[in-house]
Amino acid sequence: DAGITQSPRHKVTETGTPVTLRCHQTENHRYMYWYRQDPGHGLRLIHYSYGVKDTDKGEVSDGYSVSRSKTEDFLLTLESATSSQTSVYFCAISELNYNEQFFGPGTRLTVL
Template identity: 90%
Template sequence: DAGITQSPRHKVTETGTPVTLRCHQTENHRYMYWYRQDPGHGLRLIHYSYGVKDTDKGEVSDGYSVSRSKTEDFLLTLESATSSQTSVYFCAIALTGTAEAFFGQGTRLTVV
């Protein structure tokens, strides 16, 4: 199994509070991605990174920010959580932008 760890695995938070999800890899892969998964939408890309301090927006980036200060860590922050951000969040890593993506086990976030 690819060395990807997401934390926390489950979180319940209140509307308006900040939340940070962490993705940690031990594979030294250059590319890291954050996706959210909702019924009927498959996986939608939030943000991705192609190197330390190099990040870019995906298709559903509003309300989210990311940081990558080290190769192994990619953080996703919800500055002020809303109920529409209740979802399952997946982190993925890839050696290149076209290579197989390896996924973490997901973080289930509920905003009440």
């Protein structure tokens, strides 16, 4: 497996609370991505980063923010979690955009 980890791996939280998910890589790849995976929707891009402090929105970015202060870390924050954000979240990295992406193991988030 590529050197990519996610934490936590599982989280249960309540509606309205803030949640931060962390993605950490040891590959020094430039690009990092956050996806959510839901039944019937496949993977949908939330936000991505093309360098330190350089981020952009994906197709389902509402309700999420990201930060990348170091090459190796990409944080996804749910400012005020809602039940619709219950999902499995995957982080991915790649050296070049449009090229092979390496995925982390995922974080299963449940918002009650």
